[in-house]
Amino acid sequence: MNKKSVRDVEVSGKRVFVRVDFNVPMENGAITDDTRIRETLPTIKYLIENGAKVILASHMGRPKGQVVEELRLTKAAARLSELLGKPVMKADEVIGAAVTAQVEALKEGDVLLLENVRFNEGEENNDPALAKAFAELADLFVNDAFGAAHRAHASTEGIAHFLPAVSGLLMEKELDVLGRALLKPERPFTAIVGGSKVKDKIDVINKMIEIADNILIGGGLSYTFFKAQGHEIGQSLVDNSKLDLALEFIEKAKKLGKNFLIPVDIVISDDFSASANTQIVNVDGIPADWEGIDIGPKTRELYADVIKNSKLVVWNGPMGVFEIEPFSHGTRAVAQACAETSGYTVIGGGDSAAAAEKFGLADKMDHISTGGGASLEFMEGKALPGVVALNDK
Numbered sequence: 566m567n568k569k570s571v572r573d574v575e576v577s578g579k580r581v582f583v584r585v586d587f588n589v590p591m592e593n594g595a596i597t598d599d600t601r602i603r604e605t606l607p608t609i610k611y612l613i614e615n616g617a618k619v620i621l622a623s624h625m626g627r628p629k630g631q632v633v634e635e636l637r638l639t640k641a642a643a644r645l646s647e648l649l650g651k652p653v654m655k656a657d658e659v660i661g662a663a664v665t666a667q668v669e670a671l672k673e674g675d676v677l678l679l680e681n682v683r684f685n686e687g688e689e690n691n692d693p694a695l696a697k698a699f700a701e702l703a704d705l706f707v708n709d710a711f712g713a714a715h716r717a718h719a720s721t722e723g724i725a726h727f728l729p730a731v732s733g734l735l736m737e738k739e740l741d742v743l744g745r746a747l748l749k750p751e752r753p754f755t756a757i758v759g760g761s762k763v764k765d766k767i768d769v770i771n772k773m774i775e776i777a778d779n780i781l782i783g784g785g786l787s788y789t790f791f792k793a794q795g796h797e798i799g800q801s802l803v804d805n806s807k808l809d810l811a812l813e814f815i816e817k818a819k820k821l822g823k824n825f826l827i828p829v830d831i832v833i834s835d836d837f838s839a840s841a842n843t844q845i846v847n848v849d850g851i852p853a854d855w856e857g858i859d860i861g862p863k864t865r866e867l868y869a870d871v872i873k874n875s876k877l878v879v880w881n882g883p884m885g886v887f888e889i890e891p892f893s894h895g896t897r898a899v900a901q902a903c904a905e906t907s908g909y910t911v912i913g914g915g916d917s918a919a920a921a922e923k924f925g926l927a928d929k930m931d932h933i934s935t936g937g938g939a940s941l942e943f944m945e946g947k948a949l950p951g952v953v954a955l956n957d958k
């Protein structure tokens with residue numbers, strides 16, 4: 566990476582403002598997955614061990630400039646404290662006199678977490694006044710929030726204009742792994758794109774047709790391709806504004822000699838529930854009042870074969886509604902093939918990572934990215950503002 570990292574600068578005795586992404590899933594006030602907190606431990610421990618005064622900042626959810634009690638970072642501070650085995654102080658405000666006093670009281674090796682930065686409307690507006698106020702708390706800015714690197718906000722981008730700015734160790738690892746995978750991919754390189762957000766995935770499919778050898782389409786995206794080819798798709802998910810584009814992609818892949826696969830059979834259901842009636846049909850067999858919910862057994866086998874014969878696999882988006890057991894087999898088969906392949910496997914996207922975790926296969930993957938939107942934008946080849954703003958080596 567051509568950006569400086571925290572290892573390239575002196576941190577001892579310095580006040581270091583570290584942007585992390587502690588936007589963790591919560592249910593009934595409890596953290597349900599602390600991966601994003603655990604992944605920042607190398608940077609935080611490095612700073613503690615090297616005598617820095619650590620000021621952490623993160624967003625949670627989308628409070629839109631208002632204080633939302635359920636989105637306070639109190640639970641995240643407590644979890645971090647457990648993981649570090651030392652106290653983590655917590656500010657109840659984003660910025661202001663009380664925060665400044667808490668920062669002034671920090672000793673070397675102390676850790677303070679600021680309140681949810683999105684409680685201040687200057688955060689998402691990238692208000693230079695807020696960025697400057699953050700910068701005045703510190704001597705150095707470290708960005709370890711890969712998950713928010715595609716956002717140009719006051720604590721991810723703005724602050725870098727007022728302080729020396731370097732990447733944290735998680736940021737460095739994400740950019741290194743994703744960059745190596747995509748810039749000089751080992752071949753055969755297989756990209757698997759599924760999930761439900763057709764609009765969000767269109768650019769990544771386009772890019773993958775250019776750089777991958779095999780492109781496997783699954784999940785809710787499939788039906789836009791089926792409809793474009795003239796099939797009845799019943800009640801299945803579709804983006805009617807992308808039908809022409811879907812045909813263009815199939816054509817483009819053919820022209821470039823790429824193996825572009827859409828499902829050959831699917832699981833359909835008459836309801837969006839575990840007790841629904843299901844059938845396995847070919848792509849031309851969806852009745853008008855049923856919907857496609859998972860890839861079928863022939864597709865599972867076909868996709869698993871391609872994955873097992875790949876040197877690099879990049880997977881974004883589940884193959885079906887894996888949250889409901891009867892519709893989880895396609896996603897499970899893909900996760901299992903990723904676990905078994907000797908190729909290097911990279912998973913981006915919150916739901917695919919959650920699926921791998923659910924099937925107990927997460928530790929068999931080579932890299933699970935902490936960024937969903939960020940890893941997609943990176944894969945599309947877009948510049949990430951939170952990275953661009955960092956100092957060059």
Ligand SMILES: Nc1ncnc2c1ncn2[C@@H]1O[C@H](COP(=O)(O)OP(=O)(O)O)[C@@H](O)[C@H]1O
Binds near residue numbers: 857885887917937
């Ligand atoms: N055939 C389908 N119909 C409707 N929803 C689907 C289908 N296949 C997958 N999904 C849903 O897609 C969601 C994940 O999509 P997405 O957010 O695009 O993935 P990711 O978070 O991995 O990027 C899951 O909640 C899953 O239930």
Ligand SMILES: O=C(OP(=O)(O)O)[C@H](O)COP(=O)(O)O
Binds near residue numbers: 626935936937938
């Ligand atoms: O969870 C996040 O995004 P992701 O679900 O795309 O990984 C990041 O914390 C960014 O959050 P945002 O999409 O509200 O800016």
